[in-house]
Each structure stands twice: as C-alpha cells, then as structure tokens.
Amino acid sequence: MSERFDGETAIVTGSSKGIGKEIATAFAREGANVVTNSRSDDRAAAAAAEIREDVEGASILAVECDVTEPESVSALVDATVEEFGALDVMVNNAGMTIVDPAEEQSPESWQRVIDVDLSGVFYGSQAAGRRMIERGTGGAVVNVSSMMGRMGLGGRAPYCAAKAGVDNLTRTLAVEWAEHDVHVNALAPGYVHTAITDQSMESAGYTAEEVRNRTPLDRFGTPEEMAECALFLASRNNFVTGEVLTADGGWTAFAWGSRGP
Numbered sequence: 001m002s003e004r005f006d007g008e009t010a011i012v013t014g015s016s017k018g019i020g021k022e023i024a025t026a027f028a029r030e031g032a033n034v035v036t037n038s039r040s041d042d043r044a045a046a047a048a049a050e051i052r053e054d055v056e057g058a059s060i061l062a063v064e065c066d067v068t069e070p071e072s073v074s075a076l077v078d079a080t081v082e083e084f085g086a087l088d089v090m091v092n093n094a095g096m097t098i099v100d101p102a103e104e105q106s107p108e109s110w111q112r113v114i115d116v117d118l119s120g121v122f123y124g125s126q127a128a129g130r131r132m133i134e135r136g137t138g139g140a141v142v143n144v145s146s147m148m149g150r151m152g153l154g155g156r157a158p159y160c161a162a163k164a165g166v167d168n169l170t171r172t173l174a175v176e177w178a179e180h181d182v183h184v185n186a187l188a189p190g191y192v193h194t195a196i197t198d199q200s201m202e203s204a205g206y207t208a209e210e211v212r213n214r215t216p217l218d219r220f221g222t223p224e225e226m227a228e229c230a231l232f233l234a235s236r237n238n239f240v241t242g243e244v245l246t247a248d249g250g251w252t253a254f255a256w257g258s259r260g261p
C-alpha cells in the first residue's frame with residue numbers, strides 16, 4: 001500500500017520528545033524519510049532509534065541543531081539534502097516557555113523565548129524555503145504555534161507574543177511563497193500532555209482537572225492527534241495555505257460558564 005508521504009523527506013525540529021517526536025514518527029509511518037532534531041546529538045539519535053524500532057524500515061537521520069542559530073539551521077537543511085537528495089516538508093516544532101510575571105521578566109528570558117519560539121521558526125522556514133524555491137517543485141512548511149497565539153495567558157508574555165508572531169509570519173510566508181507552490185501553514189495546539197505543559201501547569205499553579213473542565217471535549221489532546229493535523233497541513237492536495245489550524249478540543253470556541261442550558 002502506498003503511504004501518504006512515500007519518497008518525501010521531512011525535517012521535524014525539536015523532535016527528541018513530545019509533540020515533535022510523535023510528528024516525526026507519523027511521517028515515518030507515512031513513508032517519508034525523516035530527520036529528527038534536538039540541541040543534543042544523543043537525544044536526536046535516541047529519538048531516531050526509537051522511531052526505527054516503532055516503524056519497520058523507517059529511514060531516519062538524526063541531526064543536532066539549535067534553532068536559534070541560523071547557521072546551525074542551514075546546516076540541518078544541508079545535511080538533510082545531502083542524505084536524502086531533497087527536502088519536501090519542514091515542521092518548525094521546537095519550542096519552550098519561561099513562566100514569569102511580565103513586570104519581572106528579564107530581558108534575557110524575554111529574548112530567549114522569542115529566539116526559540118519565533119526567530120527559530122523564521123530561520124527554519126527560511127532555510128527550508130530557500131531549498132524548496134531553488135528546487136522548483138514546491139514543498140510544505142508547518143509551523144507549530146499555540147492557541148496562546150490568540151489569547152492572553154498570565155505569566156507567558158514572551159510565549160504568547162512569539163506564537164502570535166508565528167501565526168502572522170505563517171500567513172506572510174504563505175503569500176510570498178505561493179508562486180513557488182510552497183504551502184505554509186501553522187498548527188495551534190491546545191493543551192496536550194507533554195513536558196512543557198506539566199512544567200507550565202506546575203509553575204502557574206493550576207491543575208490538569210481544571211484544564212479538562214475548561215475544555216469542551218473534556219480531556220487533553222494527544223501528541224498523536226497533533227501529528228495527524230501536521231500530516232494534513234503538510235499535504236499539498238487541499239488548497240490550504242496561510243491557515244492556522246487550531247486543535248484545542250474546543251477551548252477557544254468556548255467563552256466561559258455553562259456549556260449548555
């Protein structure tokens with residue numbers, strides 16, 4: 001049976017764990033050559049080894065790269081093209097947050113979150129876009145944003161600002177690169193159980209039960225569900241570009257209070 005991404009090549013930044021690792025696994029299951037990435041060689045290689053165990057015949061390259069360094073991101077794309085011959089899909093997933101009251105955020109923590117969550121997405125998109133444009137057969141960029149790109153959440157000023165930036169960067173690149181058939185979309189997850197959520201809930205002092213109660217679907221999303229959305233956004237058979245797909249169990253649709261009469 002032919003898979004959805006047979007013969008294509010996909011990079012997933014920040015794929016040593018969490019949502020990124022699941023997205024990388026999903027691309028491997030769908031027949032793509034996959035590049036895993038982390039700031040650590042060992043963690044990128046460990047994720048690659050686990051995916052090889054999970055997906056028979058998976059073709060995986062592990063590359064260390066810090067998305068805040070443009071040269072490192074270019075080297076990631078170069079290594080990918082050298083290994084697999086081309087790049088079809090770039091998933092800019094690497095992300096982090098630092099929780100602090102806005103009035104106490106240091107310039108360093110503000111800058112770090114903006115560097116990883118916004119500049120990292122631009123560097124990844126740019127390095128991938130250059131290769132896709134040069135090759136001339138199109139491609140797909142999927143930027144992992146957050147529902148917090150369109151809502152305010154206390155203690156996350158740089159994170160919310162960065163994710164809002166990712167949403168509009170996505171629209172802008174989609175417009176610019178449409179003539180090259182490079183589709184650019186974003187995925188905005190709601191609450192998904194991973195290290196980032198656990199850290200975020202703990203430092204902000206709210207519980208998993210409170211999150212579930214606020215979510216119309218009454219549960220957290222799963223990394224597998226986010227991966228399914230990423231596959232859809234990376235498919236170029238749907239006339240979708242410049243879109244921010246929110247996958248939040250209804251969180252942003254729900255104002256407040258009762259869910260029914």
Ligand SMILES: NC(=O)c1ccc[n+]([C@@H]2O[C@H](COP(=O)([O-])OP(=O)(O)OC[C@H]3O[C@@H](n4cnc5c(N)ncnc54)[C@H](OP(=O)(O)O)[C@@H]3O)[C@@H](O)[C@H]2O)c1
Pocket residue numbers: 013014015016017018019020037038039040043044065066067068093094095096116144145146147188189190191192193194195196197
């Ligand atoms: N979990 C949620 O509920 C949720 C909700 C909305 C949006 N998101 C977004 O989804 C994405 C993934 O989140 P997650 O929950 O899966 O986080 P996670 O479990 O903490 O994983 C984060 C990944 O990013 C990598 N990373 C961090 N900084 C990096 C850098 N400078 N360069 C390269 N890689 C870096 C980490 O790799 P190493 O540490 O090994 O370097 C790790 O693989 C993020 O963009 C996040 O904002 C998550």
